[in-house]
Amino acid sequence: MPKFTLDDLRRTLRESTGIDEEVDLDGDIADTEFVELGYDSLALLQVASEVERSYGVPIPGEQLAQLTTPGSVVTFINEQLQRAGV
Amino acid sequence: MMAAIDGNTPLCTGIGVVAPTGIGVESHWQAILGGKTGIDRISRFDPAAYPVKLSGQVRDFVAKGRVPGRLIPQTDHWTHMALRATELALSDAAVNPASLPEYEMAVVTSSSSGGTEFGQHEMTRLYQHGPSWVSAYQSIAWFYAATTGQVSIRNGMRGPCGVVCAEQAGGLAALGQARRLVRSGESRLVVSGGTDAALCPYGLTAQLASGSLSTVDDPETAYLPFDQDAAGFLPGEGGAILILEDAGRIGERAQQDAYGVILGHATGFDPRPESARAPALRATLARALDDARVDAADVDVVFADAMGVPELDIVEAQAIGAVFGENAVPVTAPKTLTGRLYGGGASLDVATALLSLRHGVVPHTVGPRRLAAGCPIDLVTGQPRELDLRTAVVLSRGYGGFNAALVLRRSRN
Amino acid sequence: MTRSVVITGIGVVAPGAIGRENYWELLSAGRTATRTISLFDASDFRSRVAAEVDFDPTAAGLTAREQRRMDRAAQFAVVSAREAVRDSGIELGGLDPARVGVSLGSAVGCTMGLEAEYTVLSDNGRKWLVDHEYGVPHLYGYMVPSTLAVEVAWEAEAEGPVVLISTGCTSGLDAVNHGAELVREGSAEVVLAGATDAPLSPITSACFDAIKATSPNNADAAHASRPFDAERDGFVLGEGAAVMVLEEASAARARGARCYAELRGFASRSNAYHMTGLKPDGREMAEAIGVAMSRATIDPADIDYINAHGSGTKQNDRHETAAFKLSLGEHAYRVPVSSIKSMIGHSLGAIGSLELAACALALDRQVVPPTANLRNADPECDLDYVPVTARSHHVRTVLSVGSGFGGFQTATILSRPE
Known part of the structure; x- marks a missing residue:
């Protein structure tokens, strides 16, 4: 059972970075590039910082650049949580 | 007698108002003619503990739906109002920025105190929790150039952008610079003017230190310029964005529809x-x-x-x-x-x-x-x-x- | 006939160097002034390095009353303005005050004063409804950055155009260019132009930490600012001020003034792309350089030295390298380019005027300051960045560029006065 779901990420995006009017965040976004969803590097830094505060999982800068879709962020966070034995 | 209109004459072709008197040129003008005040008790926070409890707030302003959703959390209230005012002004001028040469459009706004409320929020997070709690957007929301930068980006305006600070004289100084850009031929269109919003507890506290605010608690008599009972002024939020265009580079129709010339x-x-x-x-x-x-x-x-x-x-x-x-x-x-x-x-x-x-x-x-x-x-x-x-x-x-x-x-x- | 504008006085407060001559000595020696932050406890921060000014306001000539009233940024500006006026030899009292102006730049204004008072009034962030009773009399002056221009105007007894320009990290260039414009168009005879910033406080450090823009090279603070180096990892925050006396050239000559440099032309463009991001092609900066050259009536081959923005972030140094190639063609490979941020850090709005002061001194001394700490150039940064050691060079015309949050790009061209 994943501890961090796509809905958790959706909530973080909504609360901390806002939503582009043209984007349906509730749609099937797991494999959509963040750029296409209207999120830039600052938005991802903001999300990473929120996730670190809420879930205790830091996302290093180099790693963040590789995580280009919501799905990849969810996978990464869960791997880290599992590794930490949470 | 009309103003002589020739090349490089700075004409105001559009106005966008977001002010305590109303949103949009028409509602502002009707409120002004009707003497309808926008002064009321401060509602953005509880002013009970402060000697000034009245202000001019833009009551009807809601950023959601009026300011791009992605920009709302990354900018201060002051910038929200400027983005909306710019949209109104461009629409009033019937200008589509996408159709004009990118380097011939500029943005010059005045800023008096930057993203005051946003800044107070982030300082609260810093001192309550630590540096890692400060928003990634603090660096672009608080500083005085936030509004000019966002308006330039939003409208694809790549000309010489400016930010002029001269406290309450800044609006005219910004328009003076906008006029300079049009008269020199460098810009055919300049988005200018400004907004402000320092109605958060720290913003009001700082303003109190100036010693010029009125502590009279009656909206009708608190701010009485030139009167025997003048006792200072009340603070407000909002402002106006104006579109200045080079008269020599717009059509005759647009010249006819313009409001006036900065002489x-x-x-x-x-x-x-x-x-x-x-x-x-x-x-x-x-x-x-x-x-x-x-x-x-x-x-x-x-x-x-x-x-x-x-x-x-x-x-x-x-x-x-x-x-x-x-x-x-x-x-x-x-x-x-x-x-x-x-x-x-x-x-x-x-x-x-x-x-x-x-x-x-x-x-x-x-x-x-x-x-x-x-x-x-x-x-x-x-x-x-x-x-x-x-x-x-x-x-x-x-x-x-x-x-x-x-x-x-x-x-x- | 258009009026030309010259720099006749320079005043500097910089990390590692207070005063113009000390500043030039530091730059030409290639010495770095970056170190572990001492102005506040930075142990919880990602980046704990900065270029700090060792500033003793009393030794710098400020009275107790001035020290109480002025934020650190204002103190830097006033001390620099006094030095610039002395250096120029101009008798401001002999001028019509309405013909004297001030054009000062600052990116973050009196942020230190504002933050320090906030911690008191909010009880370290505990009270959203801050205590208004304990606000110091100068608190409002801290909230509005225009105060910085007010202080310099009082110093200059200026009653003409006085303004503070706040275009983020291009403020320093933009303020000097605006000052030159005021002289050129005849709105003023003399303008004190420059910029100041004192951003070394927790809130500024935190906001750059949050976007990972500043260098985390805390183990080697003295070499943390590494523009154009393959190992660069962000800029190093700095502080300081530079103020210059600008005059119309013939008036300056008539009174026998020493002219460091002529401000030949400038242009500003915006990328309208992103508040912090830069497109790698450098297109808008190249456009600004092209327009500035045409206004200065020079060709690319006339440029003998480029004072780069060179902040030391990955994206900036590539962006501007591309912009130089785009605007100058093959000449970009021949002209020496350097970033003094390698030595004095990035003082946000102030740096542009510190860089223009360095350009004026380079023209005066015929020496190009180096890019310190440049050991292994980034393969994508393949120009002559004058690594480590200053260079004697025949310098007649200089290009200085700046790039800042908001997408602003400014290019300024200076020449040796005729």
């Missing part, structure tokens, strides 16, 4: 407080008229700075009296309905002055009843005054000694 501009600075030298307002006003090549007798109305601080009201009334003659020109200050909007105030006055020229009506100053001694001016009170108006002067002053004057002429018969 002249000057800025000046007061000697330091302990100096025996005279304040700079009178000389600044005279320089603006020279710059506009306009005789004092040709000015039909003056939109006063109207600080509401007795000694500063006298300085202004004396300057107006000296340049135009005592009681020789109608003077008005509709800003008693909004409070003083800092970086947004002077551009809202310019917007109101342009509407006044267009409609041939001098709006009245709501509030003052008995002029203070030493104020030999024809202050328009009671009701609007219908006049054939061609030329208007707008005055503004800012904390520390800033003075600015702008001369406007209506652009059609």
Whole structure:
């Protein structure tokens, strides 16, 4: 059972970075590039910082650049949580 | 007589208002003519503990749906209002920025205190929790250039952008710079003016330290410029964004529809407080008229700075009296309905002055009843005054000694 | 005939160097002034390095009353302005005050004063409804950055155009260019132009930490600012001020003034792309350089030295390298380019005027300051960045560029006065 779901990420995006009017965040976004969803590097830094505060999982800068879709962020966070034995 | 319109003449073709008097040119103008005040008890936070409890808030402004969703959390309230005002102004001017050359459009706004509320939020997070709690957006929301940058990005304007800070005189200084860009031929369109929003607890506390705010708790008598009972001013939020275009590069139709021309501009600075030298307002006003090549007798109305601080009201009334003659020109200050909007105030006055020229009506100053001694001016009170108006002067002053004057002429018969 | 504008006085407060001559000595020696932050406890921060000014306001000539009233940024500006006026030899009292102006730049204004008072009034962030009773009299002056221009105007007894320009990290260039414009168009005879910033406080450090823009090279603070180096990892925050006396050239010559440099032309463009991001092609900066050259009536080959923005972030140094190639063509490979941020850090709005002061001194001394700490150039940064050691060079015309948050790009061209 994943501890961090796509809905958790959706909530973080909504609360901390806002939503582009043209984007349906509730749609099937797991494999959509963040750029296409209207999120830039600052938005991802903001999300990473929120996730670190809420879930205790830091996302290093180099790693963040590789995580280009919501799905990849969810996978990464869960791997880290599992590794930490949470 | 119309203003001579030729190449590089800076014409105001669009106005976007987001102010305590209303959102949009029409609702603002109707509120002004009706003397409908935007002053009310502060509701953005609980002002009970503060000696000033009144302000001019933009009650109807909601960012959601009006400002791009992605921009709302990354910008301050001050920038939200400017983005909305810019959209209104571009629409009023019937301009589509995407159709114009990118480098020939510029953005020059005034900023008085930046993203004050956003900044207080992030300082709270920093001191309550630590540096890692500070938002990634603090770096782009708090600083004084946030609004100009966002407006430039939103509208694809890649010309020379500027941010002018001269406290409450900043709006006219920004328009002076916008005019410079048009007259030099560098820009065909400049988004200018400004907004401000310092109505958070720390913003109000800082303003209290200036000693100029009125602590009178009655919306009708708190801000009474030129009156015997003047006791300071009330703060407000909002402002106006104006579109200036080069008359030589727009169609005849657009020229006909324009509000007016910026004919002249000057800025000046007061000697330091302990100096025996005279304040700079009178000389600044005279320089603006020279710059506009306009005789004092040709000015039909003056939109006063109207600080509401007795000694500063006298300085202004004396300057107006000296340049135009005592009681020789109608003077008005509709800003008693909004409070003083800092970086947004002077551009809202310019917007109101342009509407006044267009409609041939001098709006009245709501509030003052008995002029203070030493104020030999024809202050328009009671009701609007219908006049054939061609030329208007707008005055503004800012904390520390800033003075600015702008001369406007209506652009059609 | 258009009026030309010259720099006749320079005043500097910089990390590692107070005063113009000390500043030039530091730059030409290639010495770095970056170190572990001492102005506040930075142990919780990602980046704990900065270029700090060792500033003793009393030794710098400020009275107790001035020290109480002025934020650190204002103190820097006033001390620099006094030095600039002395250096120029101009008798300001002999001028019509209405013909004297001030054009000062600052990116973050009196942020230190504002933050320090906030911690008191909010009880370290505990109270959203801050205590208004304890606000110091100068608190409002801290909230509005225009105060900085007010202080310099009082110093200059200026009653003409006085303004503070706040275009983020291009503020310093933009303020000097605006000052030159005021002289050129005849709005003023003399303008004190420059910029100041004192951003070394927790809130500024935190906001750059949050976007990972500043260098985390805390282990080697003295070499943390590494523009154009393959190992660069962000900029190093700095502080300081530079103020210059600008005059119309013939008036300056008539009074026998020493002229460091002529301000030949400038242009500003915006990328309208992103508040912090830069497109790698450098297109808008190249456009600004092209327009500035045309206004200065020079060709690319006339440029003998480029004072780069060179902040030391990955994206900036590539962006501007591309912009130089795009605007100058093959000449970009021949002209020496350097970043003095390698030595004095990035003081946000102030840096542009510190860089223009360095350009004026380079023209005067015929020496190009180096890019310190440049050991292994980034393969994508393949120009002559004058690594480590200053270079004697025949310098007649200089290009200085700046790039800042908001997408602003400014290019300024200076020449040796005729």
